[in-house]
Amino acid sequence: MTPPTPTLQAGDTVxxxxxxxxxxxxxxxxxxxxxxxxxxxxxxxxxxxxxxxGAFTPTCxxxxxxxxxxxxxxxxAKGVDIIAVVAANDPFVMSGWGRFxxxxxKILCLSDPEAEWSGKIGxxxxxxxxxxxxxxxxxxxxxxxxxxTYIATEPGPGVTxxxxxxxxxxx
Amino acid sequence: MxxxxxxxxxxxxxxxxxxxxxxxxxxNAACGVPVSLxxxxxxxxxxxxxxxxxGAFTPTCxxxxxxxxxxxxxxxxAKGVDVIGVLASNDPFVMSGWGRFxxxxxKxxxxxxxxxxxxxKLGLSMxxxxxxxxxxxxxxxxxxxxKxxxxxxxxxxxxxxxxxxxAKL
Numbered sequence: 170m171t172p173p174t175p176t177l178q179a180g181d182t183v184x185x186x187x188x189x190x191x192x193x194x195x196x197x198x199x200x201x202x203x204x205x206x207x208x209x210x211x212x213x214x215x216x217x218x219x220x221x222x223g224a225f226t227p228t229c230x231x232x233x234x235x236x237x238x239x240x241x242x243x244x245x246a247k248g249v250d251i252i253a254v255v256a257a258n259d260p261f262v263m264s265g266w267g268r269f270x271x272x273x274x275k276i277l278c279l280s281d282p283e284a285e286w287s288g289k290i291g292x293x294x295x296x297x298x299x300x301x302x303x304x305x306x307x308x309x310x311x312x313x314x315x316x317x318t319y320i321a322t323e324p325g326p327g328v329t330x331x332x333x334x335x336x337x338x339x340x
Numbered sequence: 341m342x343x344x345x346x347x348x349x350x351x352x353x354x355x356x357x358x359x360x361x362x363x364x365x366x367x368n369a370a371c372g373v374p375v376s377l378x379x380x381x382x383x384x385x386x387x388x389x390x391x392x393x394x395g396a397f398t399p400t401c402x403x404x405x406x407x408x409x410x411x412x413x414x415x416x417x418a419k420g421v422d423v424i425g426v427l428a429s430n431d432p433f434v435m436s437g438w439g440r441f442x443x444x445x446x447k448x449x450x451x452x453x454x455x456x457x458x459x460x461k462l463g464l465s466m467x468x469x470x471x472x473x474x475x476x477x478x479x480x481x482x483x484x485x486x487k488x489x490x491x492x493x494x495x496x497x498x499x500x501x502x503x504x505x506x507a508k509l
Contacts, residue, residue, distance in 0.1 A: 225437030227371040259470050262434050265397030269441050282470060300357075300454040301431055302471070 172322045173306050176291035181317050183207060183310070186286035188255065188279035191264035193272075202260045205279060207286070212315055214250040217336055219309040220287060222294060223301065224258045224266035224278075233307070234270055236333035241275045244333075247340040253277040257284045257304045281305055292322065307331055311339060341475055343489050344463035351484050353380045354458035356427065356451035359436035366440075374432040377451060379458075384484060386422040389509075391478040391500055392459060394466070396430045396438035396450075405476070406442055408502035413447045416502075419509040425449040429456040429465075429473050464491060478505050 177183070188205045205211075221233055234254055237244075244252055253276065256263060260280040267278035284293035287305040294304045309331035311319040319339045321330040329335060345352065356379075359365075359372035393405055406426055409416075416424055425448065428435065432452040439450035456465035456472040464475040478500035480488035488508045490499035498504060 223431065223433055225371060225433040227433075258430075258434060259395065261395055261397040261399075262430060265441060266434075266437060269437060 172324055173291050173294065175308065175320050175322060176289075177317055177320065179317050179319060182315050183211075183312055183317060184286065184289040186281075186289065188253075188281055188286065189260040190277055190279045191260050193264075193267065193274040202280075205277070208315065211251070211312060214312075214314070215248050216251045216253065216312040217244060217249050217309070217340075218253045218255060218312065219331055219336070220255040220281075220292065220305040221307060222256065222296070222304040224256050224262050225269075233328045233332065234272075234276070236328075237276060238270065238272055240333045240337060243337055244340070247337065249340065251277060253279050255279045255281050255287065255305055257281055257287075257302070290320075309336055311336060341466070341491055342463065343477070343491060344461075345486060345489065347486050347489060349486050351379060351383075351479070351481055351486055352458070352461045353378075354453075354461065355379065356425075356453055356458070357432040358449055358451045359432050361439070361444075361446040365436070371433060372436055374452075377449070380484065383423065383481060386481070386483070387420050387509075388423045388425065388481040389416060389421050389478070389505055390425045390427060390451075390481065391505070392427040392453075392464065392474040393476055394428065394468075394473045396428050396434050397441075405497050405501065406444075406448070410442065410444055410447060412502050412506060415506055416509070419506065421509065423449060425451050427451045427453050427459070427474055429453055429459075429471070462489075476500055480505060480508060 186207045189202045263278040263280045284303045284305045287293050292306045292308050294306050296304050307323040323331050356377045357374040435450040435452045456474045459465045459474040465472050477491040492500050
């Protein structure tokens with residue numbers, strides 16, 4: 170499958186949108202989903218956002234998310250306020266996946282239902298023929314006060330330009 | 341909601357995708373490869389308990405519906421049950437991840453009814469903002485014949501729970 174090309178580039182403002190998620194709590198009360206409004210909640214912040222086609226799927230699970238968790242302190246040292254992972258799975262699955270990976274409150278696990286917001290930047294993938302529906306592509310963005318400073322999609326299987334080390338080098 | 345099939349009838353054909361449990365998955369570093377389960381072929385001649393939840397990791401299911409099935413595994417086996425399966429419309433990777441999260445190992449098959457397609461053949465799917473989901477129900481099959489089929493009338497777990505199903509075996 171050829172990876173999609175983003176319709177925005179460094180210097181553009183991120184489109185408006187909402188993600189749903191379940192905030193991490195020690196006692197894991199799973200019942201309440203919250204909204205993250207991009208324009209309101211990410212204003213003035215330095216954000217690293219990476220996207221995976223699905224929670225618990227190969228590559229993502231093993232190779233994409235764990236390095237972001239391992240490098241958490243390195244990201245913080247570079248002034249990153251929020252690290253987030255996005256997929257089209259529902260917020261309960263994203264929360265479950267986050268707990269499975271032990272991310273606690275270090276990485277926000279966000280749901281982009283039907284890859285709606287990702288689709289606004291041209292980064293949704295139609296995987297219907299695999300019965301997976303519309304998914305988010307494997308991409309990563311650095312956002313500084315709502316302006317994109319880095320945006321990349323993975324050109325093939327595996328993790329390179331969207332991985333933790335690549336992003337750290339851009340910060 | 342009422343099922344469109346009843347006790348005494350043959351279960352409709354269908355396939356589910358799932359990731360079979362292997363010890364390698366325990367390390368949480370591998371994800372496995374989905375395979376198909378064909379109801380008519382794979383459950384012929386078997387006694388099967390199948391319970392369905394609207395979603396992996398969602399309230400009720402996660403806390404109240406699945407765990408008792410796992411805790412009472414030996415009791416199900418003592419009643420001659422060959423297969424216990426949990427079903428939802430989540431994809432097979434999510435079902436496998438949920439199963440590992442709940443530590444079911446090979447005791448429960450975590451099956452994916454993508455798009456709630458098979459469940460809707462039984463009249464047991466529901467439309468939600470996120471797409472079609474499977475309702476909360478439970479079925480007992482004996483050699484492909486339905487022996488018990490009940491859907492939860494309200495939030496919570498009663499007729500589709502482990503105790504209710506055990507009482508019918």
